[in-house]
Amino acid sequence: MRPLTEQEQFWQGEFGDEYVSRNQGDDWVASNIAFFSEVLRSCSNVSSILELGTNRGLNLHALHTLLPDADLHGVELNSQACDIANQLGYAQVWQGSLFDYPITHQTDLSFTKGVLIHLAPELLEKAYAQLYRASRRYILIAEYYNPSPVEVRYRGNDGKLFKRDFAGEMLDLYPDLKLKKYGFIYRRDPVFPQDDICWFLMEKHAG
Template sequence: MESNNQDWLTEQEKFWSQDFGDEYTHRNQGDSLLSGNLSLFAKILARTQKVKSLIEFGANRGINLEAIEQLVPDIKLSAIEINNVAVEELRKSSDIEIYHQSILDFTPHRSWEFVLIKGVLIHINPNYLDEVYDRLYQSSHRYICLVEYYNPTPVEVTYRGHQGKLFKRDFAGEMLDKYKNLQLVDYGFVYHRDCHFPSDDLTWFLLEKTL
């Protein structure tokens, strides 16, 4: 589904849709990333009931979805992605439903059992986080999984020499406060010095909608 708008609301969207996003897509691939994702998502999915549909917000080339599909072969996958190069990589997997657009342009017309966002909320303009939280919440029929850099209070960090491109905070806590029918199912941390499955010091949170 094409809607790659060039009139971006934020500088961050423009940044990821252009050269930096292209370079990120080329850089982030390989067997070590896949094995780390298999370990991570095996832990997370083990805390869920049967998940048959999943959408990832900011899927890039699909390395997270590749791991999930190996773990749950019959799952129906969807992806939102802003970058053209990444979308071309996603298209190599014909089973993924692709929304080629910014998260801020995405309007969910249905829901998925599992909504995933990994390493993306940290790059969203903080003024638009509430809108992204709403889209995550509206898209989810049951589970929402956030995998991000954590900090108890909002802080900006220089990202590969760029300012205004990486922000850490308690994303999960903010969603739990905002939506009273969300509950925390589980959470965990992946250390960059893990002997077998290192990752980039990411903290994951699995949230579930309750009645």
């Protein structure tokens, strides 16, 4: 069995449990509905979705509101968060590391939101490969952006948060991916804030 990275152990344990308790509420869901409404305007015929790094299911909650008939799947390392997400009743959430998730079928959209920033940088290409293999058509990355890799101290912890051009790296790795849409949501948005998220929607193109 593969040993977990330092980052995975961090999120699997007490800090991850505290994150689950801290991030909840109707305001989060409302902001996520607004966010995914914007993203999905640039998509067509999305009937299945996979989220790598689901946490308690706030993103899947919003997506179910917007696409009530969509087949929703998630992957979550933290057992407490995974249990809460599965209790939503409309998504199948697999417990474990996104690096170990067995991709048995593709979905119309695969995505991460605030997850790649917390991964060990040397394993990012494996995370990109999981996103790529899992998607039939669209890939969404919603993370902190920086044109060059940089580490940021996270709630008093080192080695737990990194900013970089995640989407650009995926576009370089997979030539058939094309950037379809991108945007930014400010943490001080007066109606539907997000935590300074930069999002990039990519689409697979044959040939």
